[in-house]
Amino acid sequence: MTRYVMVADLRRCVGCQTCTAACKEGNGTPPGVQWRRVLDLESGTYPDVRRVFVPVGCQHCANPPCLEVCPSTATRQRPDGIVTIDYDLCIGCSYCIMACPYDARSLVDRAVYAFGDAPTPAEAARARHQTSGVATKCTFCAKRIDAGVARGLVPGKDPEATPLCVNSCISGALSFGDIDDPAGPVAGLLAENQWFRMHESEGTEPGFYYIWDKGTL
Numbered sequence: 001m002t003r004y005v006m007v008a009d010l011r012r013c014v015g016c017q018t019c020t021a022a023c024k025e026g027n028g029t030p031p032g033v034q035w036r037r038v039l040d041l042e043s044g045t046y047p048d049v050r051r052v053f054v055p056v057g058c059q060h061c062a063n064p065p066c067l068e069v070c071p072s073t074a075t076r077q078r079p080d081g082i083v084t085i086d087y088d089l090c091i092g093c094s095y096c097i098m099a100c101p102y103d104a105r106s107l108v109d110r111a112v113y114a115f116g117d118a119p120t121p122a123e124a125a126r127a128r129h130q131t132s133g134v135a136t137k138c139t140f141c142a143k144r145i146d147a148g149v150a151r152g153l154v155p156g157k158d159p160e161a162t163p164l165c166v167n168s169c170i171s172g173a174l175s176f177g178d179i180d181d182p183a184g185p186v187a188g189l190l191a192e193n194q195w196f197r198m199h200e201s202e203g204t205e206p207g208f209y210y211i212w213d214k215g216t217l
Helices: 018-027 065-069 095-099 121-125 142-150 164-168 187-192
Strands: 004-009 037-045 048-056 075-077 083-085 174-178 193-196 208-214
Touching (some): 018 037, 065 075, 065 095, 187 208
Antiparallel strands (some): 075 083
């Protein structure tokens, strides 16, 4: 089995938002829509206080609640764990948005541009009009992965088959790969470090892991 997951090393993330910018540029999301975000949080108690930066987005859950509530079957789950949306089937009901505990989905009713009512040349070049009026979210750059795999490339190792946010991370905080591959880029990280997943109590089994310290629990 192949199960693609993402790993964020919170010790390395510097909050630069480069992953956010790379995702927005590569996917052409409209103003106000960010499939990859980085939360700026504060931890500790005065005077021992520090900032923690946490990348968030679709967690590509093994048990996605968004899939359960979708009345049109637009939300689907691939055998490799990636959760997708079929824009041709989505009716824009927003049930999935309300069901997602990670605030990872967005919906815009019409085309929105950064400056006025007309797109800039860059916006026009990467416009995706089929995403108006439907739910959208991070796809783990599924088309990029599929194209790379078809060429014999390995997601997480070869940049051409790896999500844009991972490729752009200047501090190496983001990693991606098949968690079932013991020789892959993520299995070793998770085996050697302490990690957690968001809202595990919801039973979603997220495919996004957060490393916070070395060693095992």
